[in-house]
Amino acid sequence: MTKQISSILIANRGEIALRIIRACKELDIKSVSIYSDEDVRSIHVKRADAAYHIGPAAPSQSYLNMNKIIDVAISAGVDAIHPGYGFLSENETFAELCEKNNIIFIGPKSVSMDLTGDKMKCKRIMNEAKVPTVPGSDGVIEDVEIAVQIANDAKYPVLLKSAFGGGGRGIRLAKDEKELRQEFEMASAESKAAFGKAALFVEKFLEKIRHIEFQLIRDSHGNTRHLFERECSIQRRHQKLIEMSPSPIMTPEKRNEIGEIAKRAADAVDYLNAGTAEFLCDPDGNFYFIEINSRLQVEHPVTELVTGLDLVKLQISIANGEEIPFEQNDLKLNGCAIECRINAEDPFYDFAPSVGKVPYCNLPYGPGIRVDTYLYPGCTVSGFYDSLTAKLISWGSTFDESRRRMRNALNEFIIEGINTTIPLYKTIMNDKYFISGDLSTDYLDRYSIIQKMKDEQKSINSDLHNRLLPAVGSAILQSEYVKKSNQVQNGSSYNWKFGGLTS
Known part of the structure; x- marks a missing residue:
């Protein structure tokens, strides 16, 4: 029998650490946070019931230091560790370390994680379970000649992928044999550098596809449920930017069909706790399984808003050995819920990282608006960690209500001192193709969304100039105006007040 969890160490930082702390407080569970030198003043350190210094700012010496984290967990006397997402959340070695030290890992077992983490092992298991997969190689390929043969059979273009990749890493596109030979060597080196293993496979590149995932939950009693789908097609370089539920193309019949396939995939690897089955959907409506993400997803709030469930509390109850308290029906x-990932990147300059102090921020609020963030006035966005600074989520009774609420919330969201992806999302929320649901993983390029954003910004700059410059009566004010105008031109936040007016 699983021991009851009364204390949890959160092996993470930022907004996801805060999210888990809040769930712990609701359940009267002691929360223990860890922090690096960089995070001494972070909110998750103050909000937890206890906090332990874990090491220097570099992740390898702090949030990825498995032995140090286990030592802290033992010293703190916790019952369980929640890994959040990123860092060690999908590391089977860390999950195994927890198991060996009699600490509950709030996630799948290490054996299942090993299966889901190796894409080729997972693909073979899915084929045996009659889960449809993308055409391509049946195993890892070490010889470029074999890769060429498979690519010729599958027809170009093809993707070269690392069997140990994730989050868009370790993926290269080859449009012909010449490109395949060039990319094979580079992809092998990239895979080895990122994951320690140069294990590649070839997969047919499906054009104009949608990325749709199904949220899964499975308990230790063999009960599996899917919590509906999330549309994740708006991406940049295989990194998700916007997620929503339901998908614009999903019918109740198709949802039930693919949901049952997703549950079968979870059963095939004896999955435990929360995760997602990821699918690609082609223009003809065919779904192809690509992987199971064995962790809580960044976009889990989308599912929470359309189901009314608390996924983190559900994770903890399953880790406690409890059964899922509801049937599929x-x-x-x-x-409808929509999530925008507010990243510290400049979309006007090829998404260049933007870090530093945030002297002021204003978080939006109102009906159907949720903000998960670690930001506060005076905080610092670090260059050592992921660029995600906040998740803005809207809910509405319809897609259009949710979209309008998101649009309004984006206009209220102010983050000074750094550049963010907010301007991009403002453009998308008003884009006719987004509104009509015409989405695909190449959406940004296919409809030139970045250029639309830049054109809109020029229009805003011109309007500011025409409205405000005539009212400027002194050289000092003119200088201030020019400075602000240049900040807007350079892609900085333009939510500033001037002469009683707000841009």
């Missing part, structure tokens, strides 16, 4: 999809 008990779940109802309510309304």
